[in-house]
Amino acid sequence: MTPNQPSEDALAWAQRLVRMDTRSDQSNLPLIECIADHLRALHVPLRLTWDDERRKANLFATLGPAKAGGLVLSGHTDTVPWDGQDWHVDPLGAELRDGRLYGRGSADMKGWIGLVVAQARGWLEADLPHPIHFAFSYDEETGGFGALNLVADLREAGIAPAMCVVGEPTLMVPALAHKGVHRWRCRVHGKAAHSSLTPQSVNAVEAAARLVATIADLADELREHGARHEGFDVPYTTAAVCRLEGGVADNIVPELARVHYEFRDLPGLPPGADAEALQARVEQRARALEPAMQAVDPASGFRFERFASMPAFSSAPDEPAVRLAQRLAASRQTTLVAFGTEAGLFQRAGMSTVVCGPGSIGQAHQADEYVSLEQLARAEAFLGGIAAAPEFRERG
Numbered sequence: 001m002t003p004n005q006p007s008e009d010a011l012a013w014a015q016r017l018v019r020m021d022t023r024s025d026q027s028n029l030p031l032i033e034c035i036a037d038h039l040r041a042l043h044v045p046l047r048l049t050w051d052d053e054r055r056k057a058n059l060f061a062t063l064g065p066a067k068a069g070g071l072v073l074s075g076h077t078d079t080v081p082w083d084g085q086d087w088h089v090d091p092l093g094a095e096l097r098d099g100r101l102y103g104r105g106s107a108d109m110k111g112w113i114g115l116v117v118a119q120a121r122g123w124l125e126a127d128l129p130h131p132i133h134f135a136f137s138y139d140e141e142t143g144g145f146g147a148l149n150l151v152a153d154l155r156e157a158g159i160a161p162a163m164c165v166v167g168e169p170t171l172m173v174p175a176l177a178h179k180g181v182h183r184w185r186c187r188v189h190g191k192a193a194h195s196s197l198t199p200q201s202v203n204a205v206e207a208a209a210r211l212v213a214t215i216a217d218l219a220d221e222l223r224e225h226g227a228r229h230e231g232f233d234v235p236y237t238t239a240a241v242c243r244l245e246g247g248v249a250d251n252i253v254p255e256l257a258r259v260h261y262e263f264r265d266l267p268g269l270p271p272g273a274d275a276e277a278l279q280a281r282v283e284q285r286a287r288a289l290e291p292a293m294q295a296v297d298p299a300s301g302f303r304f305e306r307f308a309s310m311p312a313f314s315s316a317p318d319e320p321a322v323r324l325a326q327r328l329a330a331s332r333q334t335t336l337v338a339f340g341t342e343a344g345l346f347q348r349a350g351m352s353t354v355v356c357g358p359g360s361i362g363q364a365h366q367a368d369e370y371v372s373l374e375q376l377a378r379a380e381a382f383l384g385g386i387a388a389a390p391e392f393r394e395r396g
Contacts, residue, residue, distance in 0.1 A: 014114030143308030167357030
């Protein structure tokens, strides 16, 4: 390893993982089993937790002494798709060019996971005073479902790590906070009719549009009068309608419509100002619209379903995990990030948590995604310093 180049083994692991297709609609089991086989060969105890269909799994492994506490190194194994993007390299090629590793997930966040796995042998040979845990999850990109399952399994097993580093791309600057991400879908049921007989119908698209207008009004209210948290790119809670679908023909009053929307709420909001309170106001508007709809057809109305929820995250500057990350990154600098991560889930499980990893979120989810080798080298040095760091040795 040099200041601008990760070690050969670490880079090989990063490339190996990028070449595996773990888009969220695919199984991640080949990747999980690849890592599990490596750890089993090193006699590392590990746990797998599965989704309901057993098509995907989380991996939790413990290196070092079998005792309470320790440090979790967290990463998600799934990636977003690349359909419709204008790629100039193979998304699964893991190509090295111009000091960069290209490929889907290189920045978000297989580069980090590869570096962590490559350190396993060294940590096993070190005199670790506390355990180092690997936590590699599924379905982070679709709502954090894997991490929810993983954290629940740890709770049931009585495993209680003390600290957690979530290696999302922050350019190796420790991040102290991010917003929560909460998504709902609403199915609007109406009554179809020929468009010349509108009084005999319940127009699902028009009802959905009234709901959309309510969400847009909430977005305006939040922008103009909502709580502020300076340091975020957008320093207030946001609301956005991201999908609106409905209708089958120009002369048929639509029977069904679908609305997908989200709230991204600031950390530390009081009850009544968070995403739950905003959703309650949306549902209140829906209930107010239903009597007129059901006067025509009692079966019409709104059906809500929350399909993703990642809690907001906020850590104090003097938190043990933050101090550890600052030491390992050799910087007193910290930042806030706009994107959601699994950090809030680990924090709620009782771990002092920080977000810090190689690469830029500006490259994540983009065509020709990449992470620079210089960033990977910095992250490898970060990981290599854990065992000797006072914050780990004294508290881990």
